[in-house]
Amino acid sequence: MSLTDPQVRHIAKLARIELADGQFERTRDALDSMLGLIEQLQAIDTTGVEPMAHATDLVLRLRDDAISETDHRSAFQAVAPAVENGLYLVPRVIE
Amino acid sequence: MSDRTMDTVKQLSVRLASGEVSAVELAQDYLAKIQAANPALNAFVELNEAQTLIEARAADALRAAGQAGPLTGVPIAHKDIFCQTGWHARCGSKMLENFAAPYDAGLIERARAAGLVTLGRTNMDEFAMGSTNESSHYGVVHNPWQLDAVPGGSSGGSAAAVAAGIAPAASGTDTGGSIRQPAAFCGITGIKPTYGIVSRWGMIAYASSLDQGGPMAHTAEDCALLLNAFAGFDTRDATSLERAPEDYTRALDAPLAGLRIGVPKEFFGEGMSDDVRAAVEAALATFRTLGATTVEVSLPRSGYAVPAYYVIAPAEASSNLNRFDGVRYGYRAPEYRDLNDMYAKTRAQGFGEEVKRRILIGTYVLSHGYYDAYYLQAQRVRRLIADDYRAAFRDCDLILGPTTPTVAYGIGDKADDPLSMYLGDIYTTSVNLAGLPGMSIPCGFGAGGLPAGLPIGLQIVGNYFDEARMLGAAHRFQQATDWHLRTPPGKPT
Numbered sequence: 001m002s003l004t005d006p007q008v009r010h011i012a013k014l015a016r017i018e019l020a021d022g023q024f025e026r027t028r029d030a031l032d033s034m035l036g037l038i039e040q041l042q043a044i045d046t047t048g049v050e051p052m053a054h055a056t057d058l059v060l061r062l063r064d065d066a067i068s069e070t071d072h073r074s075a076f077q078a079v080a081p082a083v084e085n086g087l088y089l090v091p092r093v094i095e
Numbered sequence: 096m097s098d099r100t101m102d103t104v105k106q107l108s109v110r111l112a113s114g115e116v117s118a119v120e121l122a123q124d125y126l127a128k129i130q131a132a133n134p135a136l137n138a139f140v141e142l143n144e145a146q147t148l149i150e151a152r153a154a155d156a157l158r159a160a161g162q163a164g165p166l167t168g169v170p171i172a173h174k175d176i177f178c179q180t181g182w183h184a185r186c187g188s189k190m191l192e193n194f195a196a197p198y199d200a201g202l203i204e205r206a207r208a209a210g211l212v213t214l215g216r217t218n219m220d221e222f223a224m225g226s227t228n229e230s231s232h233y234g235v236v237h238n239p240w241q242l243d244a245v246p247g248g249s250s251g252g253s254a255a256a257v258a259a260g261i262a263p264a265a266s267g268t269d270t271g272g273s274i275r276q277p278a279a280f281c282g283i284t285g286i287k288p289t290y291g292i293v294s295r296w297g298m299i300a301y302a303s304s305l306d307q308g309g310p311m312a313h314t315a316e317d318c319a320l321l322l323n324a325f326a327g328f329d330t331r332d333a334t335s336l337e338r339a340p341e342d343y344t345r346a347l348d349a350p351l352a353g354l355r356i357g358v359p360k361e362f363f364g365e366g367m368s369d370d371v372r373a374a375v376e377a378a379l380a381t382f383r384t385l386g387a388t389t390v391e392v393s394l395p396r397s398g399y400a401v402p403a404y405y406v407i408a409p410a411e412a413s414s415n416l417n418r419f420d421g422v423r424y425g426y427r428a429p430e431y432r433d434l435n436d437m438y439a440k441t442r443a444q445g446f447g448e449e450v451k452r453r454i455l456i457g458t459y460v461l462s463h464g465y466y467d468a469y470y471l472q473a474q475r476v477r478r479l480i481a482d483d484y485r486a487a488f489r490d491c492d493l494i495l496g497p498t499t500p501t502v503a504y505g506i507g508d509k510a511d512d513p514l515s516m517y518l519g520d521i522y523t524t525s526v527n528l529a530g531l532p533g534m535s536i537p538c539g540f541g542a543g544g545l546p547a548g549l550p551i552g553l554q555i556v557g558n559y560f561d562e563a564r565m566l567g568a569a570h571r572f573q574q575a576t577d578w579h580l581r582t583p584p585g586k587p588t
Binding site: 003007008011012013014015016017018019020027030031033034035036037038039040041042044046049050051052053054055056058060061063072075076078079080081082088090091092093 | 193194195196197198289290291304305330333334336337396399401402403405406409413417420421422423424425426427431432433434435436437438439440442443446451452454455456458459460462468469471472473474475476477478479481513514517527528529530559
């Protein structure tokens with residue numbers, strides 16, 4: 001099976017990754033070859049098998065509803081590309 | 096073994112305890128070796144002598160105060176995937192070129208508490224995606240046994256540093272073989288513990304249901320000492336297992352008489368090179384002379400581990416790596432039209448080719464119309480693979496086989512054929528899918544390299560939480576053989 005060009009563009013859009021024209025065919029071919037590998041899974045009969053989402057049978061823990069963290073805002077924002085007055089700056093989204 | 100570059104963690108621990116050497120002297124000694132050897136290896140991506148010496152002085156102060164543990168003052172290299180204050184955490188990516196984490200990973204906290212001294216940060220495949228270390232934004236790592244061969248990946252810098260004797264030990268992470276495969280390619284010992292034993296807090300996520308940190312060193316004994324430091328419950332990691340602490344050195348001297356070793360027939364089939372087969376069979380013979388018995392077992396679905404892995408890991412990666420959007424940390428594209436364009440350009444420019452491929456295929460298998468056919472099917476196959484191991488462990492205590500089908504290959508050999516690189520993980524990925532502990536120990540030398548050849552790894556897979564038994568079997572093997580003591584030719588001293 002191979003992906004169509006519109007499919008590849010759609011996946012890239014979903015993944016928020018711009019595909020430059022020069023990379024497009026190379027990316028499509030690489031994805032096709034990965035699909036060829038994972039297609040092998042279709043050969044296995046898994047009727048009635050419960051999907052295994054985790055490596056162990058985990059039960060999610062609950063913690064006490066108590067404040068455990070202190071304010072780290074300035075430390076966390078020190079590594080951000082653009083901040084102002086404690087806010088993360090992004091391009092305008094509402095005109 | 097008078098060669099100080101081959102010092103084990105255990106030997107350094109003894110010398111520190113006796114006062115023969117201080118943590119500061121040891122750190123300076125290793126930093127000098129790194130300065131000499133790293134230009135040819137590119138194993139370290141960050142050094143910070145001032146930071147290293149702060150940690151070393153603190154270790155010496157602890158010892159002076161009578162509060163030293165067995166690892167206090169022992170130097171270690173950390174894979175660049177662990178968040179660590181005072182250091183960058185670039186994860187092999189341009190995306191995180193300027194990122195310095197404001198907190199310590201769980202493994203780093205525990206390493207600090209044990210008094211381990213950070214020598215530097217080791218190179219790795221970008222976001223731990225790769226088996227050759229060629230996907231690092233910071234350049235390829237060279238295998239100390241043959242500089243034009245890959246060191247394996249993704250923990251290639253850690254493996255090369257230990258093999259070259261410029262770090263006595265290193266941390267690594269293993270999602271599909273990223274501790275075991277580079278350990279095999281570089282002729283060292285490394286263990287990926289049972290999933291949930293070592294905290295994933297602050298370990299930059301690739302595939303969360305598979306990722307697990309662990310130690311890499313020369314010997315099984317060293318790995319046991321280091322695992323004692325690394326392992327433990329962490330409330331901040333939702334998948335961390337709450338278990339009583341255990342001493343992973345407790346079975347190091349257990350005799351092998353009565354040990355039942357399972358040998359999966361599927362691990363000796365097509366694709367395995369003759370030199371690897373011969374070395375692994377010789378290792379099995381050694382285990383028999385030490386009193387163990389071997390029995391053939393079957394893992395009938397293990398051939399589907401690589402395809403299942405390349406659905407599950409990319410799917411989880413596509414979700415985990417959504418966080419790299421140029422807003423809260425990391426790279427942001429310099430020019431863009433609007434918010435969506437900023438995301439798309441930031442990710443196009445910040446991620447390398449292999450990472451983008453995996454995010455894209457992961458996005459596809461999770462997308463509407465394909466989720467059941469690919470993602471759920473892979474998760475069902477994952478259960479069958481885990482069931483195969485459960486069945487096999489009814490007939491044996493440990494499962495032994497090759498870590499990799501071949502010895503290390505040349506840098507660039509598989510760069511244009513990612514699929515053949517993926518298939519090199521044929522013996523390791525099933526262990527992550529099942530969540531089992533696995534390790535690799537040196538068991539011989541094969542083709543290539545000069546003059547002895549390139550190292551070959553023996554994989555030891557244990558049942559859940561059976562690390563102590565695995566480490567014990569490995570230790571007994573290392574008492575009877577000297578593969579783990581061999582050093583690369585021309586290694587700087």
